[in-house]
Amino acid sequence: MKTILLTGFEPFDGESINPSWELVKVFNDMIIDDYHIISKLLPTIFYESSEILLKYLKEYKPKIVLCFGQAGGSNSIRLERVALNLNDARIPDNRGNQPNDELIIPDGPVAYFAKLPLKLIYDKLKENNIPVSISLSAGSYVCNHVFYYLMHVIHNTEMIGGFIHIPYLDTQNKPNHFTMKLEDLKIALESIIKTLIDYDKGVS
16 A cells, blocks of 8 residues: 655644644545555744654655645645745744755755646646646745755655645634635545546556
8 A cells, every 4th residue: 555645834923723734634544545645744844844754754655745835825725836945934933943045955956846747736626616826936934945855855766746835724814815615625635636646556
């Protein structure tokens, strides 16, 4: 049985929840089409988050890895295409780190592309009338830090992986921002997982 690793982040910047963790934890220990799903929480902390991710990659040896984060202000699920070799924080992380114009991997390439069939995922979500977009920037905060580190580790492997940003949940009390219901996000993630399983099996 192959493994799918899902990660979400802890709350940050004064929030009481993080929709990325609220979403992925629902799928923990599910089995879909002989793929075992493991959901793990990452700290919203530079350096530590990537170290913990590496530990999970070594421990579970997943075939598919999807990392999720919150994109407050986004009006869709954002499929991230590009991970930049840059830590540049507008606000401190949950440990008080606030790197400025810092390379994530000093001798690493400027950027990596996600190892995901983004157009395929996009089309499947559109078919289900789920708001979705393909994004060319995951920012330069902890989300991008984890995304870049993931791609640095898996780019020469057969692993499938990447990063997806999701909007605020409707329970976060953001009246002036686009929000989504957890049930709709669950439908979206199930569609994404099934699309990636088919892709891994060569069905699509």
